[in-house]
Every structure is written in C-alpha cells, then in structure tokens.
Amino acid sequence: MIKVTNLHKTFNDLVVLQGIDIEVKRGEVVAIIGPSGSGKSTLLRCLNFLEIPDQGVIEIGEVTIDAKQYTQKEVHQLRQQTAMVFQNYNLFKNKTALQNITESLLITKKMKQGEANQTGEALLEQVGLSEKAGSYPITLSGGQQQRVAIARALAVSPHAILLDEPTSALDPELVAEVLQVIKAIAEKKTTMVIVTHEMAFARQVADKVIFMADGKIVEQGAPADIFDRPSNERTKRFLQQFSAPESVIS
Amino acid sequence: MNFDGLYMLEVLPTLLKYLPLTLLMAFVSMFFAIIMGLFLALITKNQVPVLHQLAKVYISFFRATPTLVQLFIIYYGLPQVIPSFSVLNALTAAIIGLSFKNSAYLAEIFRAALHSVDHGQLEACLAVGMTKSQAYRRIILPQATRNAIPATGNTFIGLIKETSLAFTLGVAELFAQGKMMASSSLKYLETYLAVAIVYWGITILYSLVQEWMENKLSKPYRN
Numbered sequence A: 001m002i003k004v005t006n007l008h009k010t011f012n013d014l015v016v017l018q019g020i021d022i023e024v025k026r027g028e029v030v031a032i033i034g035p036s037g038s039g040k041s042t043l044l045r046c047l048n049f050l051e052i053p054d055q056g057v058i059e060i061g062e063v064t065i066d067a068k069q070y071t072q073k074e075v076h077q078l079r080q081q082t083a084m085v086f087q088n089y090n091l092f093k094n095k096t097a098l099q100n101i102t103e104s105l106l107i108t109k110k111m112k113q114g115e116a117n118q119t120g121e122a123l124l125e126q127v128g129l130s131e132k133a134g135s136y137p138i139t140l141s142g143g144q145q146q147r148v149a150i151a152r153a154l155a156v157s158p159h160a161i162l163l164d165e166p167t168s169a170l171d172p173e174l175v176a177e178v179l180q181v182i183k184a185i186a187e188k189k190t191t192m193v194i195v196t197h198e199m200a201f202a203r204q205v206a207d208k209v210i211f212m213a214d215g216k217i218v219e220q221g222a223p224a225d226i227f228d229r230p231s232n233e234r235t236k237r238f239l240q241q242f243s244a245p246e247s248v249i250s
Numbered sequence B: 001m002n003f004d005g006l007y008m009l010e011v012l013p014t015l016l017k018y019l020p021l022t023l024l025m026a027f028v029s030m031f032f033a034i035i036m037g038l039f040l041a042l043i044t045k046n047q048v049p050v051l052h053q054l055a056k057v058y059i060s061f062f063r064a065t066p067t068l069v070q071l072f073i074i075y076y077g078l079p080q081v082i083p084s085f086s087v088l089n090a091l092t093a094a095i096i097g098l099s100f101k102n103s104a105y106l107a108e109i110f111r112a113a114l115h116s117v118d119h120g121q122l123e124a125c126l127a128v129g130m131t132k133s134q135a136y137r138r139i140i141l142p143q144a145t146r147n148a149i150p151a152t153g154n155t156f157i158g159l160i161k162e163t164s165l166a167f168t169l170g171v172a173e174l175f176a177q178g179k180m181m182a183s184s185s186l187k188y189l190e191t192y193l194a195v196a197i198v199y200w201g202i203t204i205l206y207s208l209v210q211e212w213m214e215n216k217l218s219k220p221y222r223n
Ligand SMILES: Nc1ncnc2c1ncn2[C@@H]1O[C@H](COP(=O)(O)OP(=O)(O)OP(=O)(O)O)[C@@H](O)[C@H]1O
Pocket: A011, A014, A016, A034, A035, A036, A037, A038, A039, A040, A041, A042, A043
C-alpha cells in the first residue's frame, strides 16, 4: 500500500506540488496523467526521495517517513520499498543486461551469484530478452533497454513499481513491445504507479486514473469515469487534445 | 662530425641501472596522487562544507606553482618550522612533493570524469535500493575511471619526466647519473641523448599499457 498525505514541494520559488494526497492499494495500478509541468514526475520522484519533499508524509509498505523529520536510514528503507523505471532507461552502462538485473540482488539483497543469475535469467525471459543476457546497454534498442529496466525493477520484488513515462523516449514502433510487458506485469497484480501520456494504455491497464494540473490533483477515479465522464473542466480540455482529429470536427 | 654513437650505446646499460629508482618514484608518487586526487575530487564534486574550500586552495596552490619550488619548500623549507621534517631524506621529500603536485592535477581530472557520468546512473542505483557509497563503488567510479584514463595517463607520463627534478634535492637518480657521466666524459650530447632515450622508452612502454587498458575498459561502450 502507498499512502501520501499532504505532500508539498517547491524548487526555489517555484511551487510544484501543493498538497497531494494519494492512496494506492496493494495490487492496484494507478495512472497519473496531466499537462507538461504539472508536477507528475516530481510527485513520483518524491515517493522514493529522489526529490526531497518540503512537507508531507509518505507511507509505503512497512515504512513511513515524514518530510519534516527523517533519517538517512529511513530514506534508504523507503527506497527499498519501490523500484523505478525512468523515461530514458538509465541502465547501468558498464553492466550487461543480466548484470543490470542482478546488481541490486548481489549488492542490496546479498544474494549468491548463482541464485542471482537464475533470478535474472528468469526475469529476462519474462521480458522476452533471454538472448540478450550478455549484451551491454549500448548495443540494445530503446525498447530492449526499457524492458531490461523493467526487469531490473522487478528483480528487487518491490512493494510497488514507479514508472515515469516509460515509453516517451521510444521510437513509435518500439512503444508497443514495452507497453505489452507492462500490461503483463499489471495483470499479475503488481502495485504500480505510472505516469503516462498513453491514454489508451492508461485506460486499459489502470484501476485508477489521477489527473494532475498545477501541482494539485484535479480529479481521480476509475478510467471510465475520467475518460468518458470527466467532471472537471480542466480534465475535459486536457483530454480533448488526445481525441482523434475527426471527433473534434464532428 | 663529432658524435660518438658507440659511446651513447655504452652508457645506456649504466643509465638503465637507475631505471628502478625512477620507476619507484613514479609509481609510488602516482599511487598516493591517485588516492589523494580521488578524495579531493569527491570533496569538490559533493561540495563538502569547509573541506571543499580547503581543497580548492590546495589544488590552486599546487597547480599554480613550479614543481621545483614545491620540492624545495618541502625539502629545504619545511624543516625550519616542522623539525620532524628534517629527518626526511631527499628521496622521500621528492616523492611527497610529486604526490602533492600530481594529486592536484588528478583531482581536476577525476572531478571532470565523475561529472561526465550521467546523473541518471546514480538515481538508478538509489532507486533499486543501493546506498550512495555502493552506487559509487559499483557503477559511478568504474564509469568515471574509463573517462579519466587518457588524462590520467598524460599526468603519469608528466610525472615520469618530473622525477628527474629529484636530482636537485640530491637524489642520485637517472638524470643525476647522466649529468655526472656527461661532465666526466665531456660527451654531453651522447650522454643526454641516452638519458632521453631511456625516458622515451619508458613512455612508449607505458603508452602501450594504457592503450590496452583503454581497450579493455571501453568494451561495454562499443557497439
Ligand atoms: N530539479 C528541478 N529544479 C528546478 N525546477 C524543477 C526541477 N524539476 C522539475 N522542475 C520544475 O517543476 C515543474 C514540474 O516538473 P515535473 O517534471 O514534475 O512535471 P511533469 O508533470 O512531469 O511534466 P512532463 O509531462 O513534461 O514530464 C516544472 O515547471 C519543472 O520545470
């Protein structure tokens, strides 16, 4: 379970998050949508303290952390509750695909090499990249890199996976393979928070959709409610950009 | 023409006897310079309060003053205020001086190398639950090492040549020996060319080693 209470974040003078409350149940998939600059990435990055919130309480799994008062140890424990998939993959450049996955198992989970390799190979198979185990990131396509990154995130069997626009940096023809992998994981009831501009995908996999604007949650609910019957004017205007051109005409 | 090529070949074996001392000075100084340079780079990169300012003064001083002056300060100057320095022999003083000087240069090289590693690499480490020091050890430093090797190699080549400055402190090393042989035989050109050839040879050998290292370390980054 993830529970965020009254989260605030500013960069210098720029107010980016102003009082965010979120709840994600175990096994739930939550999609966060919203215009560029609305604070979606910042929110996600506050969940693992890659950005330090100014105020607010974050509860993930067994760890609760208050931005007003925390220790480095608590931050480390919080980070171990989640894993993150980045827009530009961020695979370890000096490690092979398999090593990218096993690294955290060896280092943070103190797993034995053989066991880690087994886990890693199984995960590579799950994302359809068994034959790339020994390849370095630079030799992989964007879609392949992102699938390795997803496997790396799954490896630590986190409480939740945070995905920040996992397909935005991909060439259009590579988007589908990555979305498919994410969908398969979602079907296994993995808790996920995913920031995305892929509306059709959000609708398909999310249990709940959150629409953000200007650092606030404007509206949230079941995909059908948000996409078909948005109650807020901002939500409507935002979603209109994604409707097909002919529907704008009609 | 007045050039005794045979003499030049004859002095080479004698000069080569001093090679180990030159290599000792170069390797020991480089070893300490790398360790100090790494600390300085981590301090400046992470802007550690107080230490960061001190590091900047240190780096500035050792980059901006002649190595010869630094060696004289350490060997002849410091015992005046720190009596325990007077027990330093010339060789140790030379190694200390060369270590300090080169650590300042390496600090800048290492800082740039750390800087060239994409910040996303550290974030990816933290996001899978590593600590910052685990991230540096396993991911950041190995990548920075590769970026640092060409410039570090140049520093090392410079250091090999700088070991000849130790003769000014009275260390009987390669260049000092050459100087002695030249003035007794009066065959200056032959002797100093022989000295030059020894330094040249070391540098060529080292360059081969560096090429091999670069090749090995760049394997993950080749398409
Ligand atoms: N490290 C930072 N320093 C200063 N300002 C930042 C920083 N990170 C983000 N911002 C600013 O905070 C605001 C919110 O950024 P954020 O990346 O969270 O938006 P977003 O909703 O993810 O946008 P996008 O859809 O374009 O990814 C933006 O105005 C951005 O410029």
